Amino acid sequence: MTRLMPEQVQQIPMNLQNYDVELMQKTGTSMLGIAKHALSIKYNVTTILSKSTSAIIPITTGEGIIPGFTEAVLSILIHIGMDAYITKKTDVRGFAEALSGQADVIFAADDYSFNAINLRTRYVSDNSVCTGKAYVAALDLAVKGIKGKTVLVIGYGPVGQAATIELLDRRANVVLYDIDKVKMGYAKREFKDRIHIVHSIKEGMWYANLIVDATPVPDIISEDMITEDTFVVAPGIPLGLTSKAVKKITSEHLIHDSLELGVATMALDVLFSQDF
Numbered sequence: 406m407t408r409l410m411p412e413q414v415q416q417i418p419m420n421l422q423n424y425d426v427e428l429m430q431k432t433g434t435s436m437l438g439i440a441k442h443a444l445s446i447k448y449n450v451t452t453i454l455s456k457s458t459s460a461i462i463p464i465t466t467g468e469g470i471i472p473g474f475t476e477a478v479l480s481i482l483i484h485i486g487m488d489a490y491i492t493k494k495t496d497v498r499g500f501a502e503a504l505s506g507q508a509d510v511i512f513a514a515d516d517y518s519f520n521a522i523n524l525r526t527r528y529v530s531d532n533s534v535c536t537g538k539a540y541v542a543a544l545d546l547a548v549k550g551i552k553g554k555t556v557l558v559i560g561y562g563p564v565g566q567a568a569t570i571e572l573l574d575r576r577a578n579v580v581l582y583d584i585d586k587v588k589m590g591y592a593k594r595e596f597k598d599r600i601h602i603v604h605s606i607k608e609g610m611w612y613a614n615l616i617v618d619a620t621p622v623p624d625i626i627s628e629d630m631i632t633e634d635t636f637v638v639a640p641g642i643p644l645g646l647t648s649k650a651v652k653k654i655t656s657e658h659l660i661h662d663s664l665e666l667g668v669a670t671m672a673l674d675v676l677f678s679q680d681f
C-alpha cells in the first residue's frame with residue numbers, strides 16, 4: 406500500500422459532486438451506483454445507509470496520520486448517504502469511543518491495512534479488495550460489459566489480485582503483467598490457463614486496449630501506447646500514465662481517484678455483505 410500524500414486527499418471533500426458528474430459521464434452512474442455494481446447489489450440501499458453510523462478512527466501508529474485522510478473518508482461516506490463522524494480520540498481510545506457510542510461500523514487505517522468493521526455482524530471489509538472490485542465495475546459499466554473482452558491488469562499486489570478475480574468472475578479474458586516474476590508465478594499457479602501472462606506492458610497492450618493500472622509507479626504507460634480505443638481504470642497511486650499519455654487518452658476513457666470508489670464500495674460491502 407502506497408502512503409497517500411496530503412494533497413491527494415485534501416481536495417476530495419470539495420470535489421465529490423464534480424466527481425459524481427464525471428463518473429456519470431464516463432460510466433452512466435454515480436460513485437454509489439458503481440459501488441452497488443461492484444457488489445452486484447440491485448436493491449435500494451439508501452434507507453439502510455442513512456440509518457447506519459460509521460465512526461472513523463484516526464490512527465497515529467507507524468508513519469502517523471495523513472493530514473486530511475479521515476476527513477476525506479468522512480466526506481465520501483456522507484456523500485453516499487451514510488451517517489458518519491471522526492472519533493475525538495485516536496487509536497485504542499478511539500475504538501473505545503466508537504464502541505461505547507452509536508457506531509454501527511468503524512473505519513480505520515494504518516500503514517498496512519485499511520478496513521471497515523461491522524460491529525453487529527463482525528464482518529471485516531478490506532479496502533484493497535473493494536478497490537479492485539470497484540474499478541473493474543467502473544470499467545464494466547464504461548465499456549458496456551467486459552464479458553468476453555480482454556483486459557490487461559498491471560500489478561499483482563492486493564488491488565491487482567482483487568481486480569483479476571473480479572474480471573474472471575465477470576467472464577473477461579485477463580492478461581497479467583507484474584514486474585515481479587515471483588508474483589507472476591503465484592498467479593500462474595492459482596489461475597493456470599484462465600489468465601495469460603505477458604512480459605511487458607507493451608506486450609500486454611498488444612492483446613488489450615482495456616487496462617487496470619494497479620501499480621504504485623508513475624510513467625509506465627506512455628503516449629505511444631495510447632490509441633483512441635484505450636481505456637484505463639487506474640487505482641494505482643500515482644497514476645501510471647505519463648503527462649503526454651494523459652493528454653492523448655480520450656478524457657472519458659480514464660478513471661482514477663485516490664479513495665472515493667474504494668471507500669464507497671467498502672461502505673456497502675461492510676453493511677450489506679451478510680445478505681449475500
Ligand SMILES: NC(=O)c1ccc[n+]([C@@H]2O[C@H](COP(=O)([O-])OP(=O)(O)OC[C@H]3O[C@@H](n4cnc5c(N)ncnc54)[C@H](O)[C@@H]3O)[C@@H](O)[C@H]2O)c1
Nearest residue numbers: 407560561562563564583584585621640641642663664667
Ligand atoms: N485508489 C484507491 O482507492 C486505492 C486503494 C488501495 C490502493 N491503491 C493503490 O493501488 C496501488 C496498488 O495497491 P497494492 O496494495 O496492490 O500495492 P502493492 O505495492 O502491494 O502491489 C503493487 C504491484 O505492482 C507491481 N509493480 C511495481 N512496479 C511495476 C511495474 N513497473 N510494472 C508492473 N508491475 C509493477 C509490484 O511488483 C506489486 O506486485 C498502490 O499504488 C496503492 O496505493 C489505491
